[in-house]
Amino acid sequence: MSLSFIRASQRICKYCKKEGHTKPNCPQAFLKCEEIIRGISLIQHCGRREEERFLDLFNTEVLTDLCFLMNTRTTKEWVRYLLLNGDITELEAKMRYKRDRVKVLMLIYWFNSPVYKEKIARQSNKIKVKTLDTVTDLSDFDCPICVTCLPSKEKVETGCKHSLCKGCLIQCFEHQILHMDFSKPKCSMCRTNITELTVTNIEYLDEVFNIAVLM
Numbered sequence: 001m002s003l004s005f006i007r008a009s010q011r012i013c014k015y016c017k018k019e020g021h022t023k024p025n026c027p028q029a030f031l032k033c034e035e036i037i038r039g040i041s042l043i044q045h046c047g048r049r050e051e052e053r054f055l056d057l058f059n060t061e062v063l064t065d066l067c068f069l070m071n072t073r074t075t076k077e078w079v080r081y082l083l084l085n086g087d088i089t090e091l092e093a094k095m096r097y098k099r100d101r102v103k104v105l106m107l108i109y110w111f112n113s114p115v116y117k118e119k120i121a122r123q124s125n126k127i128k129v130k131t132l133d134t135v136t137d138l139s140d141f142d143c144p145i146c147v148t149c150l151p152s153k154e155k156v157e158t159g160c161k162h163s164l165c166k167g168c169l170i171q172c173f174e175h176q177i178l179h180m181d182f183s184k185p186k187c188s189m190c191r192t193n194i195t196e197l198t199v200t201n202i203e204y205l206d207e208v209f210n211i212a213v214l215m
Helices: 003-010 027-044 050-060 063-070 073-084 090-094 098-111 114-125 166-179 202-213
Strands: 128-131 155-158 163-165 196-199
Touching: 027 050, 027 063, 027 098, 050 098, 050 114, 063 098, 073 090, 073 098, 090 098, 128 202, 155 166, 163 166, 166 202, 196 202
Parallel strands: 128 196
Antiparallel strands: 155 163, 155 196
16 A cells, blocks of 8 residues: 555545545534534523523534534633533543533533523522412401501511511512612511512512512
């Protein structure tokens, strides 16, 4: 076998099977990587079901294309960081299996992305508004804000177990929005961050929810 024949055979790309270049320099592989990166960018900013869409994207692509996508210095540095941080094991860092590459890509492009962190921050600030499954206490109650005896349907209970009437709750929230510099909404009684509200009257659910969304 001549030397020229050996050199010619080495110049055949194993990715696209064309001559004149090798696999690491394949234009077709480069275009494929660009296509995947565009798909990643679209998912990051779609605003819903991002995690599910990322998994579909990475699992749909063949292992060879995922290898090209990760064959950069930045990705290798990320893998080293994830390993030191305990996010992946040494076995997963070797990425012998497709599932390991999918996990690493999820950690790089989604769970460590500013879009994901901003989304989690917004969710952590949201107040969960719910109603009671069954109302057992039908007695009147005294609102500690307006000091008025009101029927039980007017009562709203915070996660810290303080009760006040729906009208005073909305006024307190509006006051915090307009005049207070709280990072999170606070209970007017104990200044605990409000993470949950229980509405006794289901008819007030939308009204309380709409003001809670603004907090």
